[in-house]
Amino acid sequence: MTMDNPIMTRAELEVRRGAKWAYHGADYLPSWVADMDFRAPAAVTEALTRLVAESDFGYAIRGGTLLGPAMGRAFAARMQDRFGWEVDPERVLACTDLVQGVFDTVQAFSAPGDKVVVQGPTYDPFREGIEDSGRVMVVDHMRYDDRTWSIDLDALRAALAESPLLLFCHPHNPTGRAFTRAELEAIGQIAIEQDAVIASDEIWADFMLDAEQHVPFASISPEIAERTVTMYSAGKSFGLAGLRCAVLHFGSAALQERFHATFPPRMLGGANIMGVEATTVAWESGNAWFEQVLDAVRSNRASMEAFLAEHAEQLEAAYPTSTYLYWVDCSRLGLEESPSDFFKREAQVVFTSGAEFGADYAQYVRVNLATSPEIFDQILAQAGKALDNRGAGRG
Ligand SMILES: Cc1ncc(COP(=O)(O)O)c(C=O)c1O
Incomplete structure (x- = not known):
């Protein structure tokens, strides 16, 4: 190699x-x-080159299954390997990209006219996912103190009292803040009290720059997991954004069923072999x-x-x-x-x-x-x- x-x-x-x-x-x-x-990574380039050399662009399987289940297994292995988080591959849906995941979760877990809560500053496609879906964005502005951004929990509680969904970015683009277990517990507790779904965009999870480990929001407790959709991909970490391949993980079967009531399993389309190949190789050997x-x-x-x-x-x-x-x-x-x-x-x-x-x-x-x-x-x-x-x- x-x-x-x-x-x-x-x-x-x-x-x-x-x-x-x-x-x-x-x-x-x-x-x-x-x-x-x-x-x-050379392993990724070689895997994609092989597909091209073999002209292997037909309906694909990997590990004996279609690409969707293969992505579920790859995601579960990745979460275990990187964050020590045990995930059921059956709770995973392969999708095109995280912004698609944002739109889908907004539309599946809120109704037109509903308020959806985000942190401020806000990654703009969150606003698009909310407003272009006919929902109303409510910004919980983060506080800045001593060179650190943190969540305003009181404002979050008040906002979630009127909203069915928290669209959360962890680690946070643009502030570079990775939330601690204690912060996530407090936020998760508020979501439980207010009966809100948490959509946790964890596309930046791999980029922990110091000794601290990333804590997947859904890994905190079964009570938080059952209301949390996790979004993740290899797009940011391995520079593969153009290959359009991501996953949604549902923390419970009930949450997954609610999602599929709006978007039946095949409605979002199947996974793309180039994206799946690059993603799985990157996660395994990158x-x-x-x-x-x-x-x-x-x-x-x-x-x-x-x-x-x-x-x-x-x-x-x-x-x-x-x-x-x-x-x-x-x-x-x-x-x-x-x-x-x-x-x-x-x-x-x-x-x-x-x-x-x-x-x-x-x-x-x-x-x-x-x-x-x-x-x-x-x-x-x-x-x-x-x-x-x-x-x-x-x-
Ligand atoms: C928080 C966050 N979510 C999603 C994305 C985009 O993901 P995708 O290209 O998979 O839609 C980005 C890209 O910068 C991002 O920062």
């Missing part, structure tokens, strides 16, 4: 046709959409590759910390313990435009605009650490120069 080297050079990335590098063009360094700049990715992300996190310390009068951000994202408050810059527009024009660097996560966050940017340390240093050098120029101009 080929040795893995996830690091890609700028020249290699610039010819990619994906959104991250192609959308804004070669004049800009991209640090926006949550995609990574890493070469896929851990060493993923450690290299985590090392690059940690190294970039350290560079970002140094950058924030240098620009402490202009920028403020929580220390992310998870994800490959930094959620940076630029309000002290006093800009009359979005900081992402400022950095794009003045630094030729594209960060995601905070406005995408809610109107209250228009003076934030989300920075993407998932690139080589060399490229990330260049991003920071360009951004730093723009900040210095602004400081000089105003001083």
Whole structure:
């Protein structure tokens, strides 16, 4: 098997046709959409190459079953291996992607006109899943204190008193916050008291950057599990988002039946062989590759910390313990435009605009650490120069 080297050079990335590098063009360094700049694990590339070489694109089976049950088994093995969580493969539904899962759970577990609760700042497709389904989004804004974002439990309790569904992001995009067992217990208890379903988007679960372990929400207790849908995929962790393959896990048969009352088992379509092949191979044999990715992300996190310390009068951000994202408050810059527009024009660097996560966050940017340390240093050098120029101009 080929040795893995996830690091890609700028020249290699610039010819990619994906959104991250192609959308804004070669004049800009991209640090926006949550995609990574890493070469896929060799095992994944080899598995996909084999499918192509054999022209094996017909109806597929793996391990003697159709791909849906095969994904159930792969997910169960992954949860056991990575998080020590025992999962019944029968409770798993393969789907296209997590955003589809968001729409499905909103439509299955709430009615038109219902309120659905999310954390603020809010990953925008959550808003779309709620509003495009004719529901009303209620934002429980997280609190920021001492470089940490946390859930406002009183506000959550009040919001869930009027809502059948909590759409939860854990670990949290964009703040990089991974919730502790104690926090999840408290949130789960509120969901039980208010009889709400929890849809827990755990697409970022693999990206734990320190000693802390990810705690799957549904693993906390059987009472929480029975009202929790878990969403997960290899899309973020292995850079496979374009292959469109994800899973929904239902914490009880009753929850699964409720879901299938709205979406009968085959209604969402079957799984795609390229996505299933890449996902299962990545989960089975991608851990060493993923450690290299985590090392690059940690190294970039350290560079970002140094950058924030240098620009402490202009920028403020929580220390992310998870994800490959930094959620940076630029309000002290006093800009009359979005900081992402400022950095794009003045630094030729594209960060995601905070406005995408809610109107209250228009003076934030989300920075993407998932690139080589060399490229990330260049991003920071360009951004730093723009900040210095602004400081000089105003001083
Ligand atoms: C919290 C969260 N959920 C879902 C997604 C997208 O998942 P998918 O591409 O499977 O729809 C992202 C991508 O950034 C995300 O951050």
